[in-house]
Amino acid sequence: MVNMSGAEALVKALEKEGVKHIFGIPGGATLPIYDVLYDSDIRHILVRHEQAAAHAADGYARVSGRPGVCFATSGPGATNxxxxxxxxYMDSxxxxxxxxQVPTSWIGKDAFQEADIVGITTPITKHNFQVQKASDIPRTVKMAFYIATSGRPxxxxxxxxxxxQIDHAEMEFDDEISLRGYKPTYEPHPIQVRRAAELLANAEKPMIIAxxxxxASNASEELIRLxxxxxxPVATTLMGKGAIPEDHPLALGQLGMHGTLAANKLILEADVLLCVGMRFSDRTTGDPKKFxxxxxxxxxxIDSSEIDKNIKxxxxxxxxxxxxxxxINEALNVVLKEKRTEWMRKVxxxxxxxESSVKEGFTPPYLMKVLREILPKDAIVATEVGQNQMWAALYFKSYLPRTFVSSGGLGTMGFGFPAAIGAKVARPDRIVVDIAGDGSFMMNYPxxxxAVSENIPVIIIVLNNSVLGMVAQWQRLFYGRRYSQVHLGGVPDFVKLAEAHGAQGLRAETVEEFRKAVKQAIESDVVTVIDVPISxxxxxxxxxxxxxxxxxxxVEGS
Amino acid sequence: MERQTHIISALVEHKPGVLYSVSNMFRRRAFNIESITVGPAEQKDIARMTIVVNADERILEQVVKQLNKLIDVIKVSVLDPAASVVREMVLVKIHTPNSNVRSDVINYVNVFRGRVVDIAPDSLIVEITGDPDKINAFIDLVRNFGIKELARTGVTALSRGLKSVRI
Incomplete structure (x- = not known):
């Protein structure tokens, strides 16, 4: 037992959890905590909007496998x-x-910068807490990290x-906690495993969707082995990209609404589908009745509520x-009788x-191929949302898990850049690129x-078509080219915008310029925005x- | 699949916010609650929620799983109606303008094994306990007299005999 303030207990509890980085913005209701942080070895990254703090923590967690931490003050800080x-939450x-939060005596009185953030975040968190007394802080922090990282994260x-935060109390830092209402299932049932192995062994055209x-469970090795x-063959969802190296002969790439030709054609023929760690989102299934x-x-x-939720x-x-x-690998000790030659021929x-569908030219698919050739295998790519994201998912091959960071379930424009900041903080040894569209980048470019002031050298490639590209695509295909509110007017000048922030700004209008710009960005190792005007x-x-x-x-041209 | 009424008995942490997170989950997942009752359970710090839902088997399964997923929900069971005691209470304030009506109402109350718990010059408050069907039957019967006010508790239930929903 140690006597200390709530704020001191919080920072100590974070240090005990191994937290090295926090993304956040201080405010009136977090002053006591920030005063303690002043003396801590934890690095605080001052973002420019709290949304970016959460996305940066998210990107940090995705590439490192460790929980990301973000701070915000009460009211608008919290709601941001x-x-x-x-x-x-959507991407686990x-x-x-x-x-x-405002002081306990003021809660419920509509105090300055008061927002019921626990009420607001109940449906969008795995769990949430409002601490009622200082001495509860160590245990609450322990539970928060345990819940965030265990089971389905x-x-x-x-x-x-x-x-x-101000109150002093005798603090007890327990290493053990147990929650009677929360016991994640990790071990699969052996009978189910044996039945799965039998189904897969006897299948004619088996396929895996990862x-x-x-x-999340670092299962790539087991996946590839199986x-x-x-x-x-293995198709991946957007969230599964990188689970199998995309140059592997059995890797089909992404499946679904914007799936590769290979994945989307072969799934129609498969007789047994092993779907691992995925939740049958509408972007993957299309019409669930016809899936x-x-x-x-x-x-x-790992989440039993996903079983039979969307697809029986x-x-x-x-x-x-x-x-x-x-x-399943262990249970499959049978040697395959025939080599599935016909199925492998089709794959x-x-x-x-x-593969042959990408033609050389100054088009996003080809630029993705060029980018792949330049970047090292372990480079991390984050994306924004929309066309830029789908081009990256389809044409930029990922070779390693935790190297592709994209907003899957929520489809959050503005996610990629702050997520890239978080990724670079977690992995300063890696090159981190945000593949962006002009619309998405505008949402969080401040x-x-x-990135500049904290010296977090990420590269932002803006595929700049001056429109909200995916919305424009739908208006082109399904609304008779009635382009409603998608034109962005060709502003700002992203090179000048970068320079105004003290970043490097480059423009690439040919494949050669693109190649040169990316190489320059890597070599200079400073925050770089590459403006790539596309059609x-x-x-x-x-x-x-x-x-x-x-x-x-x-498909193209059909 | 056929929809029918199911009774779910859930043991939850007895602390602020748990009812909110449960009802929030129902709203978010578009499940309907017919009734929900909450009160302290046999063990300290634990409350029992009895939730009645109208759902087909597939949705019922989802309701149970989504409830189980909530950190503060400790145990969830679907009660077998044939092996459970199911009770609800209603208080009804009935318009009784004269002694004829009043004696009719009192006769009904006796048949339903209820009690008259308050008498005013032109009304009675009646308490009836039973399963929801019995309560519905009573309400239908006295509706013609004029119901001034009505309050139902919602269903609460326990499994009979050896079968228990305990931690």
């Missing part, structure tokens, strides 16, 4: 976190958000009234992706067809000031229109 917290990312918010759970063992009606679906997820499966397995894939054929008429294909099924895929 909401989009970022929702984003982490472990972040812990701390918010200041997710965001946790801890609301700290100002008087609690989701974010494979990344796919090679049973000769099953692979003839295939037997094995669904592996043939065989459910509740468990950790890594442990489950390992167990090869569709992959080749897809954090250029943060506003570009579409992302293939595409399955919303609510349609895999049979209805539109």
């Amino acid at each position: 976190l909401v989009t970022g917290i929702t984003n982490a 990312v472990p972040i812990v958000a701390f918010t200041g 997710g965001p946790v918010l801890v609301d700290l009234p100002k008087d609690i 989701g974010g759970g494979v990344i 796919s090679e063992k049973i000769l099953a 692979c009606p003839d295939a037997k679906i094995i669904h592996v997820d 499966c043939y065989l459910p397995i509740v468990g950790d992706a890594k442990l489950t894939l390992h167990a 090869k054929e569709f992959k080749a067809q897809w 954090n250029l000031a943060c 506003p008429e570009e579409n992302v294909f293939p595409m399955i229109p919303a609510g349609k099924s895999y049979e209805d895929m539109i």
Whole structure:
């Protein structure tokens, strides 16, 4: 037992959790905490809007596997976190958000900068707390980190009234906690595992779909081993990108609304689908009634509520992706009787067809290929949301898990840049690139000031078509080219914008200039914005229109 | 799939905010609550929620799983109606302008094994306990007299005999 203030207990508890970085902005209701942080070794990164704090914590967690931490003051500080917290919730990312709150005696009185952030974040957090007395702080922090990082990860918010931060109390820092209402299932049921192994061994055309759970549980090795063992091609969801190196002969790339030709064609033929750590979002399934009606679906997820939520499966397995894939591998000691030659021929054929679809030219797909050639294998790519994101997902190959950072479930424009800042803080040894659109980058670009002043050298590639590209694409395809409120007017000048923030600004109008600019950005190792003017008429294909099924895929030129 | 009424018994942490997180989950997932009752359970710090939902089997399964997912929810069971005691209480203030009506009402109350708990010059308050069907039947019966006010508690329930929802 040690006597200290609530704020001191908070910082000590964070240090005990191994927290090295915090993203945030101080305010009236967090002054006591920031006073203690002044003397701490924890590095605080001062973002320019709290939304960026949450996204940076999110990017930090995705690339490092460690929980990201963000701070905001009460009221507007806290509510500005909401989009970022929702984003982490939708993509199951472990972040812990701390918010200041008005003093307990003022709660409920509509005090200055009071917002019911616990009420607001209940549906968008895995769990949240409002600390009622200073001595509860150490245990609450412990629980928050435990809940955020265990089972299916997710965001946790801890609301700290100002008087609690100031109060002194005898603090007890326990190492053990147990929550009677929370016991995640990690070990898969052995009978289910054996049935899965049998189904896969006897399948003619097995296929694996790997989701974010494979990344979260670090199960890539087990995934690759299984796919090679049973000769099953692997498609990934947006969240699963990087689970298998995309130059692997069995890797099909992304599946779904904007899936690769290979993934979207082969899934129509598969007879057994092993779906691991994924949740059958509408972007993956299309019309759920028409999603692979003839295939037997094995669904592996650590969250039992995902089983049969959107798609009824043939065989459910509740468990950790890594442990489950390992167990299936172990159970599959049979040698495959035939080598699935016909199936492998098809995989090869569709992959080749897809690979050859990218033609040389100053187009986003080709620029993604060029970027891939320049960047080292372990470079981290974050994306914004919209066309830029889908071009990156489709054409920029990821070779390693935790190197592709994208807002999947929430589809948050403005996510990529702050997420890239968080990623670079977590992995300063890596090159970090944000593939952006002009519309998305505009939503959070003021954090250029943060990246420059904190010396976090990320590279932002703005695929600048002067329109809200994905909305324009839908208006072009489904609304008779009636372009309503998508034109962005060709402003700002992103080179000047970068320079105004003390960053390097470059422009690339040819493939050669693009190559040169990226290399210059890498070599100079400063925050760099590369403005890449592209045609506003570009579409992302293939595409399955919303609510349609895999049979209805539109490909380029069709 | 056919929708029917199910009774869920959940043990939860007895602390502020838990009812909110449960009802919030129902709203967010677009599940309907027919009734919900909460009170302290047999063990200290634990409350029992009895939630009645009208749902098909698939939605019921989701409701149970989503409830289980909440950190402050400790245990969730769907009660078997045939092996459970299910009770609800209603207080009804009935318009009784004259002694004829009053004696009719009192007769009904006796048949339903209820009690008259308040008498005023032109009204009675009646308390009836039973399963929801019995309460509905009573309300239908006295509706013609004129119901001035009505308050139902919502259903509470326990499994019979050896079968228990405990931690």
